Amino acid sequence: MVARRVLKYAILGLLRKDDKSGYDMTSDFKQAIGQFWSAKHSQIYTELKKLLEEELISSYIELSGEKLEKKMYTLTEKGKEDLHTWLLTQDDHLETEKDVFALRLYFLKDIPSADLLALFENQLNLRTDKLNMLQEQFAYYFGEENPAEDLDADELGHYFVLTKALSREENYIHWLMESMDIIRQRQLGE
Amino acid sequence: MVARRVLKYAILGLLRKDDKSGYDMTSDFKQAIGQFWSAKHSQIYTELKKLLEEELISSYIELSGEKLEKKMYTLTEKGKEDLHTWLLTQDDHLETEKDVFALRLYFLKDIPSADLLALFENQLNLRTDKLNMLQEQFAYYFGEENPAEDLDADELGHYFVLTKALSREENYIHWLMESMDIIRQRQLGE
């Protein structure tokens, strides 16, 4: 069984502290949590409508300025319960972590060896940019030091997500560089 | 722009060397390449039908025994060209690497601290099993040594995919253990 209705719980989770609009959630998915789940505004608005019908959230209108309406959503008691049940759910298996670069690489015999390093370099650039972005985020929220002891429970979730994303990217880059060395070695021997 | 029709190219790629049936491909997605892309048989058969219509592959029937028919697929010239173009495509951005465990963790403030370590332990078990399975696969195909220099171009793709998956799981486990230490430290201070 595949993890079901993840977006539903991502949205309920985003509402656990503050009321938010669909637009706010769209922005959240561009921040830290977007490293591990994301959705476009079209999908978010559709899901919000469904969650309202299911009475897991309720809504009210807030004005920004004179006319512009923000539809704010709040967790209902039912929504809180559903979220808390889900938070304690243990996964019974791991999903395939899809990665188009690795897939392409599996077929590398059909990639001319002159083009292979260029593909790696492109991936290295993308990953390096992402790592830099994450390091900036980390420094902004937590400073340059490793502050795990001083954090409150709320910041700790953010801390874990950022350290997870950082270590993922560092590891990816490390593997890319090792693999590029292997390719260069082989090309010398050609 | 999101990477489009990845399954199409995964299938064309799997056919680059040998003819295969839909069933064979379903098995392939349970092996090494399944670490980075996978699909159920229902989706594979549907895609094969589409690729036939597009004339990127052709098919013929092979018998296993007296009656059991295997429908074997072959890359056409058009299919080969399409695959080779795709293999040289550079990604211009990275997709969100979805991870339900990390998502759940972001909301950790709402997880009772007694349950938190159990969630981590569950994830650690899943990841450890996966790492062991990958290590066995690696040992089976490449032996215990690091043989990158002796491989032909075809094995190298397999080698990269396996080392990538291994380093991903090792890194995941390392981060899990570090995070569990932090949680234990904090619980002592409670």
Next chain:
DNA sequence: GACCGCATGTAACTCGTTACATGATTGA
């Protein structure tokens, strides 16, 4: 004879993206 793996397919549904559509607010 029963069970497991081999083998192929379709239908209904859910999830996710792209494109279409509209309008307000803020700051340069």
Next chain:
DNA sequence: TCAATCATGTAACGAGTTACATGCGGTC
């Protein structure tokens, strides 16, 4: 005044899962 950002929504389509449906082949 122009552009970027704020703000919400729907429609069409593509991707992926689950369930339904059927039959052969080998082995215990």
